[in-house]
Amino acid sequence: xxxxxxxxxxxxxxxxxxxxxxxxxxxxxxxxxxxxxxxxxxxxxxxxxxxxxxxxxxxxxxxxxxxxxxxxxxxxxxxxxxxxxxxxxxxxxxxxxxxxxxxxxxxxxxxxxxxxxxxxxxxxxxxxxxxxxxxxxxxxxxxxxxxxxxxxxxxxxxxxxxxxxxxxxxxxxxxxxxxxxxxxxxxxxxxxxxxxxxxxxxxxxxxxxxxxxxxxxxxxxxxxxxxxxxxxxxxxxxxxxxxxxxxxxxxxxxxxxxxxxxxxx
Numbered sequence: 001x002x003x004x005x006x007x008x009x010x011x012x013x014x015x016x017x018x019x020x021x022x023x024x025x026x027x028x029x030x031x032x033x034x035x036x037x038x039x040x041x042x043x044x045x046x047x048x049x050x051x052x053x054x055x056x057x058x059x060x061x062x063x064x065x066x067x068x069x070x071x072x073x074x075x076x077x078x079x080x081x082x083x084x085x086x087x088x089x090x091x092x093x094x095x096x097x098x099x100x101x102x103x104x105x106x107x108x109x110x111x112x113x114x115x116x117x118x119x120x121x122x123x124x125x126x127x128x129x130x131x132x133x134x135x136x137x138x139x140x141x142x143x144x145x146x147x148x149x150x151x152x153x154x155x156x157x158x159x160x161x162x163x164x165x166x167x168x169x170x171x172x173x174x175x176x177x178x179x180x181x182x183x184x185x186x187x188x189x190x191x192x193x194x195x196x197x198x199x200x201x202x203x204x205x206x207x208x209x210x211x212x213x214x215x216x217x218x219x220x221x222x223x224x225x226x227x228x229x230x231x232x233x234x235x236x237x238x239x240x241x242x243x244x245x246x247x248x249x250x251x252x253x254x255x256x257x258x259x260x261x262x263x264x265x
Contacts, residue, residue, distance in 0.1 A: 039082065046074055081218055088226045091144065092233050098141040100234065102262050105136040105169060105178065111146050112167070116153045123157055125165060132169040136178055138259040140234045148227040149180070152255060155220035156184040159191070176261045184253040188242045191220050191253060224255075231257055 049071045058064035090096040113129045120127040138145075149167075156165055163185030170179045218226075228238040236259040243254040 039078070039085075043078065046071055046078065049074070084218070085226065088229050092229050098144065098234060100139050100141055102137050102139055103142055103145070104134065105132045105138060105180075106134050108138075108140075108142070108145060108149075109167065109169075112149050112153065115146070115150050116157070119154060119157050120165060123160075125157060125160060125163065127153075127165050127167075129167040130169070132178075136169065136171070137262045138178055139262045140236075140259065144230045144234060148230040149182070149257065151223045151227045152182060155191075155223045156182070156186075156253070159220055160184050160186050171261065178259050178261050180257040180259075182253075182255045182257070183243070184255075185250070186253055187251045188240050188253045191224055191240060235260065 049067060052058070053064060053067050053071075058067060087096060091098065109129050109132060113127070117127050153165060153167075164183075165185075166181075166183040168181050168183075170181065171177070172179065224238075224240070231238050236257055239256045239258075241254040241256065242251040244251060
């Protein structure tokens with residue numbers, strides 16, 4: 001009987017491993033597809049700007065120099081986006097080594113506030129970060145942890161038109177975990193929308209080309225995916241929900257990041 005039980009357990013573990021491998025394969029394919037989609041539009045915008053220059057549509061040498069400078073700045077911006085995506089991929093693959101250490105959650109929250117409160121204020125949004133208990137610690141890479149949460153808040157700032165962004169920590173009863181809850185006054189559906197692929201045409205005007213270039217950036221969905229990848233690489237998890245407050249019938253986004261609680265010793 002012991003041999004049969006052992007075989008059943010081995011079969012169960014094999015099935016679990018297969019399911020995890022299949023899910024990872026599906027995730028990788030989706031990650032590649034989304035990355036290609038995100039980068040195609042800004043790259044096409046750069047090509048459009050160069051087409052204007054090569055087609056001799058500049059009114060003067062000064063204007064041509066301005067176009068070239070714009071193209072250069074846009075190329076640097078695009079390179080930064082590529083570096084961000086590649087950096088996350090290397091971290092998940094293991095090429096970029098994580099420096100895990102016990103960090104006080106209150107210190108992490110302070111750093112996140114310093115990096116995001118001005119952006120929120122510039123959009124007339126209120127950022128409320130409730131200081132967690134000083135006894136709460138998590139085992140993470142400091143730079144990657146702050147990067148992942150900051151990216152989420154930055155994306156929310158671009159989505160929310162008005163209201164308050166709240167960051168609150170909690171410790172579920174009888175569980176040795178810490179939940180970092182981030183609330184936004186918008187529907188969770190907005191985070192799932194694909195970035196509209198817009199490419200300049202051969203007859204695009206200069207102002208249209210400038211508009212395309214100004215829009216170079218990752219979508220909230222892509223930033224959320226990158227943050228989720230970093231968080232899971234550090235042993236955490238990320239979930240996205242629609243929630244409702246007691247004072248409003250409009251849905252809110254709740255993003256819940258969960259880490260294992262670590263002793264301060």
